[in-house]
Amino acid sequence: MARVNPTEFAILGLLAEEPRSGYDIKKEVEERLSHFWSESFGHIYPMLRRLRKRELVEQKVERQEGRPDRKVYSITEEGRQALEAWFAEPSPPQRPRNELLLRIFMGRFADPEHLIRDVRAQRESFDAALAQLRAVQAHLDQAEEPHPDQLYWELTLDYGLRALEALTEWGQEAESKLRQLAQDEK
Amino acid sequence: MARVNPTEFAILGLLAEEPRSGYDIKKEVEERLSHFWSESFGHIYPMLRRLRKRELVEQKVERQEGRPDRKVYSITEEGRQALEAWFAEPSPPQRPRNELLLRIFMGRFADPEHLIRDVRAQRESFDAALAQLRAVQAHLDQAEEPHPDQLYWELTLDYGLRALEALTEWGQEAESKLRQLAQDEK
DNA sequence: CGCCGCATGTAAGAGGTTACATGATTCG
DNA sequence: CGAATCATGTAACCTCTTACATGCGGCG
Structure with a gap:
């Protein structure tokens, strides 16, 4: 299996728990993963689009009044398989930078x-x-x-x-x- | 002071110890800094060129037989000032990714x-x-x-x-x- | 004979951040 | 009244790695 973008799997993992918007994902990362992980909006939104193109996630639009539509993403069966494949691959060594x-x-x-x-x-x-x-x-x-x-x-x-x-x-x-x-x- | 590239200062710091080639720098990083730092050739060489353009380092070419010339870089007075300025700036918080x-x-x-x-x-x-x-x-x-x-x-x-x-x-x-x-x- | 060390570099691209743009609502 | 929260996105940019290209000399 090819080299792998960890952000992809951070997102996929959170969506495997339950469907979420890009905004929600950012919040979850901040609230629950922040002591070992971080993500920015500028990375999350384009990544969701890419995941959607590859059919690893699905989008549902929730209309809202007075604020932008909420785009809620859920993981697909293919997405779950990708997640499993990620786990099967050994986690690469990290290069230190302190x-x-x-x-x-x-x-x-x-x-x-x-x-x-x-x-x-x-x-x-x-x-x-x-x-x-x-x-x-x-x-x-x-x-x-x-x-x-x-x-x-x-x-x-x-x-x-x-x-x-x-x-x-x-x-x-x-x-x-x-x-x-x-x-x-x- | 503007945002700052740490690689720049890793290199400047090593050259402040003594003049070295790009190859030497890589070796030093590996041998002495590897438990908290890493650099690749593909980053070091272009960076040396940039530092030279900004006159923070000087180049001296050592002719060698049977192998490519060694390009030995030494830090300039301006380079030392840049290094000091780096220290004066507080070190930015690191974003975790484990x-x-x-x-x-x-x-x-x-x-x-x-x-x-x-x-x-x-x-x-x-x-x-x-x-x-x-x-x-x-x-x-x-x-x-x-x-x-x-x-x-x-x-x-x-x-x-x-x-x-x-x-x-x-x-x-x-x-x-x-x-x-x-x-x-x- | 093949690998390791010496030595420099480039090109492509991945990965990621910051700043900007937009705008309503809610809370203090 | 201003700040925070909700909500999505883009564009410019920076940083850095990987893979490739080249080639000699020495060692086992």
């Missing part, structure tokens, strides 16, 4: 204060993400009856929690080491 | 065996990376006289170690939970 680490690696050429600022900003965003994931976790835990997809959600959640816990610690240590360096330089 | 987690999140539509295969492959690559980073760490630790850039290298190393340690554990647990699920389904 700009913060690039900066730190080149740190010799920087003002240490700038590095401190960046590490700190990163740590703060880790903290915020961590708080959010913990809230989601609490929410999942207290459900009386577990959702059928619970295990899958927990696995992605757990990935995020473990990574973020480790990395906030890193952030604290990194910050204090850089502060010391900045001190020593004076 | 295909493995996307798959797991959509796990309902997959054969659990496929997920297990993917998680396992990921864990194995984490393990390999971890072993490599530990070797680098051992190497740094045993140096009699620390390199001036030691702190920066250690920080990026430490980031990788912490993240990978947390994530190999995740991988083990995820795999066993998915195995259980696969059992239960039979």
